[in-house]
Amino acid sequence: MNISPEIRAKAAAAELALADIYADIDRIARVNTEKVLDCFREAEVSESLFTPSTGYGYGDRGRDVIDALSAKIFGGDAGFMRPQIISGTHAITVVLFGLLRPGDVLLSLSGMPYDTLQPVIGCDGEKGSGSLADFGVEFHAIPLKDGKMDLCALRACMEKYGSRVKVVHIQRSKGYETRPTHTVHEICEAAYAVRKNAAEFGFAAPYVTCDNCYGEFTEEREPALAVGEKEAGVDIIVGSLIKNPGGGMADNGGYIVGTEKAVELCGYRLSCPGVGLDAGASLGQNRNMLRGLFYAPHTVAQAMKTAHLAAYLFEEAGYTVSPRWNERRSDIIQTVECASPDGLCAFCRGIQSSSPIDAHVVPEPWEMPGYSDPVIMAAGAFVGGASIELSADGPLRAPYTAFLQGGLTYESARLAIMSALQQMSQN
Ligand SMILES: *Cc1c(COP(=O)(O)O)cnc(C)c1O
Numbered sequence: 001m002n003i004s005p006e007i008r009a010k011a012a013a014a015e016l017a018l019a020d021i022y023a024d025i026d027r028i029a030r031v032n033t034e035k036v037l038d039c040f041r042e043a044e045v046s047e048s049l050f051t052p053s054t055g056y057g058y059g060d061r062g063r064d065v066i067d068a069l070s071a072k073i074f075g076g077d078a079g080f081m082r083p084q085i086i087s088g089t090h091a092i093t094v095v096l097f098g099l100l101r102p103g104d105v106l107l108s109l110s111g112m113p114y115d116t117l118q119p120v121i122g123c124d125g126e127k128g129s130g131s132l133a134d135f136g137v138e139f140h141a142i143p144l145k146d147g148k149m150d151l152c153a154l155r156a157c158m159e160k161y162g163s164r165v166k167v168v169h170i171q172r173s174k175g176y177e178t179r180p181t182h183t184v185h186e187i188c189e190a191a192y193a194v195r196k197n198a199a200e201f202g203f204a205a206p207y208v209t210c211d212n213c214y215g216e217f218t219e220e221r222e223p224a225l226a227v228g229e230k231e232a233g234v235d236i237i238v239g240s241l242i243k244n245p246g247g248g249m250a251d252n253g254g255y256i257v258g259t260e261k262a263v264e265l266c267g268y269r270l271s272c273p274g275v276g277l278d279a280g281a282s283l284g285q286n287r288n289m290l291r292g293l294f295y296a297p298h299t300v301a302q303a304m305k306t307a308h309l310a311a312y313l314f315e316e317a318g319y320t321v322s323p324r325w326n327e328r329r330s331d332i333i334q335t336v337e338c339a340s341p342d343g344l345c346a347f348c349r350g351i352q353s354s355s356p357i358d359a360h361v362v363p364e365p366w367e368m369p370g371y372s373d374p375v376i377m378a379a380g381a382f383v384g385g386a387s388i389e390l391s392a393d394g395p396l397r398a399p400y401t402a403f404l405q406g407g408l409t410y411e412s413a414r415l416a417i418m419s420a421l422q423q424m425s426q427n
Pocket of ligand 1: 087088089090114116171172174175211213214240
């Protein structure tokens, strides 16, 4: 690889500075690995569960065990993890349509939700596509205050809309924004505030849902309600298996975990009322999903170290990064402001050229549907679009921010970070 001795030396020095942070990441991976293995033992995971089912998939024991495992590992009373969920956006759509009814109000407590959810909610202004707005669900985004959820504004909104508020949605990770990630603690505090407000105003507590994409296994626990601590979490957490919880092993899928009632309603939306979670063939994916859950705490640790290394090296080279190299994280996303279009393209070229797949191709900006500026993406993944595998992308507009995430192995991802730095310094 075309990486200078100077840049290799910088990476080695960065790793010395990051030693304590890496040790803490390893500690979290150990805690989460133990939790996963305890759940596997309790659920009596065995090879026979890998047997694929077809058709309706009635009586697929592997599928039922994976559903129960997802609930247990993420701290909910119930849950499911299925290959029928095609993406994170689909999983969140299942949740919102599962819980909301005409006339209800949906509040977003972390500002505007992730780009791909805006057509789902209908806040992009499109009509007739079957969005929540088409079905008479009213939506209000509560802007963040200094990057944090604004609990005063939440209270005012809940007072204003009263019992019509059916879902309060929180997005843990920043998406394509520049705010800090909400920590599990902050999310649990917000969920507590939602219930307290509802009790004070005298109406039934709305469901609190959390888009948990990119957050799984970065802390010791997830923001779902744990059995026995009913006031300390959200009703539903939801995410994609081509991100953290798939461990880089799942071919596709997603999960929805939470309270019995909320999960049941989501199950009716995933398939249909009456059928719920009793059907759905696993089509041979059980082995990959179980292997993914097993690997996930470790894989997430690889991605976390990669993000810290990138933050350190690019900060040292004079770029603005977020989070800073020594800041605690609650997701795997790292941003680097590349300062110019050429800088952003060089960054992505560096990442691409060190990928296991398609290292020989050169990424170019293109007009992606749904985005106002050309976007450049670097991705060389074994699973199409998997962003637990090292990937980088960004819109070509100032300040030319690259969004970097993933890394199946730290050894390979660190080469890609060095290569990106090399490309940018030659630029
Ligand atoms: C990735 C992501 C999504 C959507 O997931 P897809 O699998 O790309 O549909 C939603 N929210 C956040 C915060 C994400 O990072």
